Amino acid sequence: MEDILLPIIIVGMLFVGLPWVILHHITRWKSQATLTAEDENLLDELHELARRLDERLCTIERIMTAENPNWRSVACDPASIGIEDITARPERIGK
Amino acid sequence: MSAPRHTKFYLDRQNRKWLGVCAGLADYTGMDVTLVRIGVVVLTLMGGFPWTLIAYWITAWMASDKPAELADETPEQAKFWRGVRTSPKRTVRDVRSRFRDMNRRLADIEAYYTSSNSRLAREIEQLR
Numbered sequence: 001m002e003d004i005l006l007p008i009i010i011v012g013m014l015f016v017g018l019p020w021v022i023l024h025h026i027t028r029w030k031s032q033a034t035l036t037a038e039d040e041n042l043l044d045e046l047h048e049l050a051r052r053l054d055e056r057l058c059t060i061e062r063i064m065t066a067e068n069p070n071w072r073s074v075a076c077d078p079a080s081i082g083i084e085d086i087t088a089r090p091e092r093i094g095k
Numbered sequence: 096m097s098a099p100r101h102t103k104f105y106l107d108r109q110n111r112k113w114l115g116v117c118a119g120l121a122d123y124t125g126m127d128v129t130l131v132r133i134g135v136v137v138l139t140l141m142g143g144f145p146w147t148l149i150a151y152w153i154t155a156w157m158a159s160d161k162p163a164e165l166a167d168e169t170p171e172q173a174k175f176w177r178g179v180r181t182s183p184k185r186t187v188r189d190v191r192s193r194f195r196d197m198n199r200r201l202a203d204i205e206a207y208y209t210s211s212n213s214r215l216a217r218e219i220e221q222l223r
């Protein structure tokens with residue numbers, strides 16, 4: 001009995017189980033393949049755009065820092081504007 | 096043949112030792128070339144003898160050479176596309192976070208200029 005059963009099981013595993021597993025993984029892998037060529041171009045463009053915008057922003061921030069080193073605190077904290085006024089006014093009038 | 100893709104596996108003929116599979120793999124994943132080669136050799140010696148060779152040949156036969164357009168990318172671009180290959184989702188999130196960061200910085204600049212305009216108006220008002 002075992003002499004007949006064992007080869008059947010082995011052949012079944014080899015010719016049914018193995019291709020099944022392989023095909024299963026191939027189909028899963030194919031459905032997972034994500035980026036199309038369009039997506040890739042879009043991503044490329046967005047990345048390039050982000051880089052350029054970043055550079056421009058850095059330039060503007062540098063210019064602003066050169067003009068007024070503490071512009072960030074003035075912009076971020078509206079409460080400090082009044083304090084800024086007092087310190088800023090005498091020197092402006094003085095000029 | 097369509098336009099060259101950044102997310103495809105290519106053989107790297109420029110840095111090849113034999114057929115350029117290891118160099119291509121290193122370029123694709125961002126690992127060190129020597130490390131990849133040592134790994135393949137060790138794998139072959141450890142008992143994968145015919146299989147690594149067969150895999151190498153099949154890869155060399157199926158993959159095409161790296162197009163000239165992709166060869167001259169800057170290190171920054173190469174790093175970006177490596178990130179896209181390993182995880183497109185994370186790269187998209189990174190790009191989005193960069194745009195958000197720029198939006199925030201621009202909002203700071205806008206806030207400064209609008210507030211400084213109003214401050215200037217107030218100062219002029221006080222001088223009258």
